[in-house]
Amino acid sequence: MENKIIDGKAIAAELKKEIAQEVAQIIDKNQKAPHLAAVLVGNDPASKTYVSSKEKACKAVGITSSVYQLSENTTEKELIDVIQFLNNDDEIDGFIVQLPLPKHINPDRVIETIHPAKDVDGFTPTNVGRMQLGMPCYVPATPFGIVELLKRSNVEVEGKHVVVLGRSNIVGTPISILLSRKAEGANATVTLCHSRSNDLISFTKQADILIAAIGQKEFVKADMVKKGVVIIDVGIHRVADSSNEKGYKIVGDVDYEPVSKMASKITPVPGGVGPMTIVSLLYNTLLASKKAIYK
Ligand code: GUN
Secondary structure, three states: OOOOEOOHHHHHHHHHHHHHHHHHHHHHOOOOOOEEEEEEEOOOHHHHHHHHHHHHHHHHHOOEEEEEEEOOOOOHHHHHHHHHHHHHOOOOOEEEEOOOOOOOOOHHHHHHHOOHHHEOOOOOHHHHHHHHOOOOOOOOHHHHHHHHHHHHOOOOOOOOEEEEEOOOOOOHHHHHHHHHOOOOOOOOEEEEEOOOOOOHHHHHOOOOEEEEOOOOOOOEOHHHOOOOOEEEEOOOEEEEOOOOOOOEEEEOOEOHHHHHHHOOEEOOOOOOOHHHHHHHHHHHHHHHHOOOOOO
């Protein structure tokens, strides 16, 4: 029997290798290596960990990275000045502002200031609008990861019923748009369910592909899906586990063991969608350095 586990770690490694090869070709031609910058405001430990993982991933593929570490007390105006500087710095191909920001800063005003051509997170209104219109754009990390996982595991999407649980701006809404577009690897019929949906099970039971991005641990149970479903689990939750030396384990939005018995393919947590998200940033930085989206 074909392995039903969608191995995100292996697929991410494959993509990283392709990116590293392309970066090496750029450097061989004596051109500047792609350069990603990250702006980090304050001392949130999770954000620091994310940014250092991004730096490590850049290094592994030959992308230059810089971090602009600003204090917790940075004003919105000072942060916007840093963004304007990065917008105008030809050395930087793309940059991200790590979220969440301290409470006194309005994230919408900050994100709106990022030049769309350097917005490798795909968070600016221009990139979101371009995605909706089917125009070239930077696709945000998690939806990018999901699309690549489906493609590279040979999951047929065209004509299938995709049910998405969760309508966030960074996962549920963009993946619904991407998979329903008239495009290769898309053309699905998409139902977007959320916390106010009536009779959720009647939809999840119809899903050929179920994307769980609802933010509740082990929410999807075996009796909510049909036999043969493809499961993409976006959730990341820490739960206490005394049998593990760390004292915790990571679970997703899907009750893995019983649901995997129903599924034809399934992403594990950890090791499914997660490893793909950082790769998207590397990929978008490469696109930015090639001026592939904005000429
Ligand atoms: N915080 C959590 N995820 C992300 C992300 O993808 N990009 C940014 N900038 N901040 C985040």
